[in-house]
C-alpha cells in the first residue's frame with residue numbers, strides 16, 4: 414500500500430465525481446480519475462495539481478464495456494498505482510417507461526451501475542483486505558430505498574448497490590471500511606442524461622454536489638455503513654419506510670413525471 418493516500422474515483426469528469434475529487438484532494442489524497450471523456454478529466458487533473466499540489470493520474474475508460482474493469486486495473490498496475498480508497502461513483506439513469514427502454518442503453522446502464530461497480534469493489538476490496546486497510550465508497554441514491562417507476566431499472570440498480578455495500582461493510586470490517594453514499598437529486602449532468610426533469614418539490618431538495626461529496630467523504634472516513642445526504646432526503650427515506658411500499662412507489666411515479674409520457 415502506498416505511503417500517500419491514493420483514491421481511485423470513477424465518473425470524475427462531471428458532477429458529483431468532480432466534487433469528490435476536489436474534496437479528497439483538499440484532504441491530501443493523490444488521485445486517479447476515470448470516466449469516458451478524457452478532456453474534462455485532464456482539465457480537472459491539471460487544476461488540482463496546480464491548486465492543491467497533489468499527484469493526479471488520468472485513466473479514461475468506458476466502464477459499460479464488459480472486461481473494462483480488468484483492463485483498467487491492469488493499466489493502473491502497470492503504473493504501480495494501488496489505490497487506498499475506491500470511490501465507485503460512475504452511473505447513469507434512464508427516465509422512461511421501462512418497456513420503452515432501448516435495449517442497448519439498458520444493458521450499458523446495468524453493466525456500469527451494477528456489474529462494473531461490483532467488479533471494482535471485488536478487485537480493490539480483495540487487495541485492501543490483503544493489505545489490511547482501505548476505504549470503499551459506493552454511490553447509490555435515495556432511489557435505492559423504494560421502487561421508482563419511470564426510473565425503475567435505475568432505482569433497482571441502486572438498490573443493488575445499497576445491498577452490496579451493506580454486505581461488504583460487514584464482510585470487510587474492521588480493516589476495510591465500506592460506505593454507501595445515497596444522494597437525493599443534485600443539479601449535475603444526471604438529469605439531462607437520464608431525461609429526468611424533476612418536479613418543483615424535488616428541485617427544492619437539491620443539494621450542491623460539493624456538499625454531498627463532503628457528507629460522503631466524512632461518512633467514509635468515520636467508517637459509517639450508509640449515509641443519506643441531507644436532512645430533507647433523510648426525512649423522505651424515513652417516511653418511505655413508514656408507508657406501504659406501493660404508496661411510496663406511486664409518489665415516486667408522480668415525482669418522475671408519471672402520466673406525462675405519450676405512448
Ligand SMILES: NC(=O)c1ccc[n+]([C@@H]2O[C@H](COP(=O)([O-])OP(=O)(O)OC[C@H]3O[C@@H](n4cnc5c(N)ncnc54)[C@H](OP(=O)(O)O)[C@@H]3O)[C@@H](O)[C@H]2O)c1
Nearest residue numbers: 424426427428429448449450476504554598599601602603
Ligand atoms: N444527480 C442526481 O440527482 C443523483 C442522485 C442520486 C444519485 N446519483 C448518482 O451519483 C453518481 C454521479 O452522478 P452525477 O449526478 O454526478 O451525474 P453526471 O454529472 O452525469 O456524472 C456521471 C459520471 O459518470 C460517468 N460515466 C457515465 N457513463 C460512463 C461509462 N460508460 N463509463 C465510465 N464512466 C461513465 C460520466 O463520465 P463520462 O460521460 O465522461 O463517461 C460522469 O463522470 C451516479 O452514480 C448517479 O447515479 C445522482
